[in-house]
Amino acid sequence: MKEYKVVSVKLGFKNRNQKLEDTLNQYAREGWVVSHVAQSAYFIVFERNKNR
Numbered sequence: 582m583k584e585y586k587v588v589s590v591k592l593g594f595k596n597r598n599q600k601l602e603d604t605l606n607q608y609a610r611e612g613w614v615v616s617h618v619a620q621s622a623y624f625i626v627f628e629r630n631k632n633r
Contacts, residue, residue, distance in 0.1 A: 584631040586613060590623045 588608070592600050604625070605615065613627035 582631045583628050585616065586627045588625045588627065590625060592623065 586608070588604070590601060590604055608627050612629045614629060615625060616628040617626040618624075619626075
């Protein structure tokens with residue numbers, strides 16, 4: 582079974598790429614994998630196995 586997490590990313594104007602990379606790496610360390618990125622709304626959907 583999978584579980585999902587929706588994250589709203591607030592990047593600001595400075596260091597946008599670094600902030601996005603830090604967010605992705607933070608969730609990857611917790612076992613989350615990117616499932617979908619909504620380009621216009623800055624939402625990222627992560628998924629992982631629930632029984633890991």
